[in-house]
Amino acid sequence: GENVEQHPSTLSVQEGDSAVIKCTYSDSASNYFPWYKQELGKGPQLIIDIRSNVGEKKDQRIAVTLNKTAKHFSLHITETQPEDSAVYFCAVRRGTSYGKLTFGQGTILTVHP
């Protein structure tokens, strides 16, 4: 089955700095790569996603890059703010597996004011 590795497991930055979280996957047939943010006591919420026919996607301060050859994708957060502090999960979907996402282990991001 699909294997997704996410790094780092914890990340601490100062407000205003950038944060980068990376995920690698094993199945070359994977074609959809979302990122979810989970705040304390809440369920995860989609913040950005990318499909396999696109190399990069931006939405204000967040961006995702995809390297299909190397089978890895990354989340980039610029100008971090304390409210960005949360757990971030990457996920991968293979082909037509409908909603069967395989998630990474999660990254605890802490932004210090």
Added chain:
Amino acid sequence: DGGITQSPKYLFRKEGQNVTLSCEQNLNHDAMYWYRQDPGQGLRLIYYSQIVNDFQKGDIAEGYSVSREKKESFPLTVTSAQKNPTAFYLCASSIEPGTGVYGGANVLTFGAGSRLTVL
């Protein structure tokens, strides 16, 4: 407001007891899912259902059971056969691929979760 409601938020169970976690959605989504979240392991899929009266095992279905009698409801039963049931359980739903705004991206909408502790 549309969304997913999970109940109870906290649940304590004695060993050997079955418990049922409720999940209700008013988003008119066809597909529903149950994930288990453990520290350092991300989210793992327990069961999913693409349509009423049909469901499929996920990666860690042993010791769990589900039903999908109504589109809006997808309850999860944690049975006594589940060896390590203490965890945070998340229910989610999505529009079937090909019909949603993202054209098959399967954006999952999650509930707030239920934390089960076995005493």
